[in-house]
Amino acid sequence: MDLRAKLKSTGLLQVIGNTPMLRVQSLSSLTGCEILMKCENLNPGGTIKDRPALNMVVEAIVRGDLKPGMTIVEGTAGNTGIGLAMVGKALGYKVIVVMPMGMAPEKHKILKLYGAEVVETEAVAFTDDRHFFKVGKKIGQSSPDYWWANQFDNPDNYLSHYQSTAPEMYEQLQGNVDVVSVAAGSGGTAAGVSKYFKEKNPSIKIVMPDPMGSGISNFFNKGAFESDGAYTMTEGVGITRLVENFKHIYQDRCFTVDDQSLTTLAMYLREKEGLVMGMSSMLNLAGAFSTALKVGPGKRVATFMCDGGERAISKMYNNDFLKEKGIDGSLLSEKEVVEIFKRI
Numbered sequence: 632m633d634l635r636a637k638l639k640s641t642g643l644l645q646v647i648g649n650t651p652m653l654r655v656q657s658l659s660s661l662t663g664c665e666i667l668m669k670c671e672n673l674n675p676g677g678t679i680k681d682r683p684a685l686n687m688v689v690e691a692i693v694r695g696d697l698k699p700g701m702t703i704v705e706g707t708a709g710n711t712g713i714g715l716a717m718v719g720k721a722l723g724y725k726v727i728v729v730m731p732m733g734m735a736p737e738k739h740k741i742l743k744l745y746g747a748e749v750v751e752t753e754a755v756a757f758t759d760d761r762h763f764f765k766v767g768k769k770i771g772q773s774s775p776d777y778w779w780a781n782q783f784d785n786p787d788n789y790l791s792h793y794q795s796t797a798p799e800m801y802e803q804l805q806g807n808v809d810v811v812s813v814a815a816g817s818g819g820t821a822a823g824v825s826k827y828f829k830e831k832n833p834s835i836k837i838v839m840p841d842p843m844g845s846g847i848s849n850f851f852n853k854g855a856f857e858s859d860g861a862y863t864m865t866e867g868v869g870i871t872r873l874v875e876n877f878k879h880i881y882q883d884r885c886f887t888v889d890d891q892s893l894t895t896l897a898m899y900l901r902e903k904e905g906l907v908m909g910m911s912s913m914l915n916l917a918g919a920f921s922t923a924l925k926v927g928p929g930k931r932v933a934t935f936m937c938d939g940g941e942r943a944i945s946k947m948y949n950n951d952f953l954k955e956k957g958i959d960g961s962l963l964s965e966k967e968v969v970e971i972f973k974r975i
Contacts (some may be wrong), residue, residue: 638689642721643675645757646871647685648795650674654802656919657903661969663928667920669800672912673938676710677718677741679796679911679937683819684714687780688722691966697778704728704913705780706767710911710938711817714782716745727769727777729862731755734866737942757872782817782953784875792823793879800824801831804933809838810926812918812934814884814911815847816868816878820935825881839885839916842893850877851885862949864890864958865910888917891958892971896920896960909938919973 632640639645639878646684655666671679691697705715712728719726726747730738731754740748750770760766764783770914782788784956800803801808811828815821824920825837841848846856854872898907899917912935919934926932941968946952953960965969 634882635689635693638692638722639685639966644685644718644721645908645942647674647676647681649754649799651837652800652933655900655904655906655916655919656914657900658923661965662920663929664923664926664932666916667804667921667931668912668916668919668935668936669796669803669933669974670936671796672909672936674752676714677939677942678714678909679716679820679935680710680714681724682714682796683782683785683788683791684711684718684780686794687782687787688715688724689783690720690787691778691780692722697724699723700776702774702777703780704767704771704777705782706764706827707782708816709742709942710732711780711782712747712749713745714737714743719747720745727770729763729770731763735942735945737944738866741942771901782819783870786875788817788819789822789826789879790875793827794823795829796820800933801828804931806831806834806911807931808933809930810838810919810922812838812840812915812922812932814840814842814914815866815877815953817909818870818874818880820937821882822879824875826879829881835884836922837881838918838922839880839882839890840914840921841885841915843887843889846871847886848887851882859882864893865914868911868914883933884922886918886921886975888914888975890923891955892975893917894947894953894958894960895968895971897943897964898960902946902962907940907943907948908936909940909943911937912939913943913947917972917975921972924969926972931970
């Protein structure tokens with residue numbers, strides 16, 4: 632067994648990937664399409680970010696960039712940091728995670744469970760030196776004993792999805808898919824998945840739902856990273872600058888989904904199917920649902936359940952938080968939900 636295979640078969644790391652597909656019954660019935668989600672929340676760290684975390688660390692070890700005794704450093708909104716903390720703990724590395732203030736407290740608790748050191752920064756624009764990415768980079772490059780993971784520009788991020796996530800999904804679907812909905816933060820998932828699916832079949836459409844506060848939709852539609860407003864619901868999805876992973880993204884449509892629509896869909900799915908998902912998952916599914924309503928019955932639309940609802944309890948599923956942000960958490964009728972997503 633070579634080093635790469637040995638590392639990936641260590642303890643709980645061996646069960647990262649090979650996640651099942653789930654048919655979203657309620658939305659499939661409303662649209663006449665088959666809407667499916669790949670359950671990445673079933674990875675041991677609870678999110679799709681386990682895949683790039685594992686691949687980035689393993690490839691750094693194989694190259695000799697990350698040596699025994701060194702510390703892994705990353706700037707993240709939380710889930711990549713959790714993945715790195717889990718992988719680091721399994722392989723014997725300390726981890727420092729730099730996060731902006733205001734992230735879900737659930738993420739802090741999970742990071743500490745894995746023994747990571749959490750450094751909080753001000754939630755500021757990227758142009759500010761206090762931005763979590765810049766602070767993380769400064770720390771990561773401050774000592775020869777630190778390895779800066781740099782998920783935004785590290786090709787091992789998108790390659791983890793190109794080499795594992797996308798092939799798994801394509802095989803599970805037996806190549807029978809019309810649309811894939813995939814949101815972007817670091818761009819790793821969107822790049823790896825879109826590149827693989829377009830190479831397999833250029834007629835497969837790639838749609839990218841984008842949250843409020845991000846500049847991705849404006850980048851693809853207008854050529855400039857202009858934000859649509861302030862972030863409220865989503866964490867770790869959306870960005871306002873061009874990073875390396877974006878160079879590998881193929882997309883046919885990119886559009887913004889507002890916080891109210893995401894919340895409305897979350898409440899509907901919780902009531903109709905008992906599906907409680909994280910904010911990244913809800914954004915992906917919102918893109919799939921909106922697109923299914925547009926393409927018409929008989930199509931197959933696939934997306935990702937990136938994370939579970941346990942990391943959204945303090946926000947999306949918190950009535951006090953919703954009221955504070957002016958978001959209505961009421962349960963709407965099927966007709967009302969359909970009308971909202973027809974307009975997106």
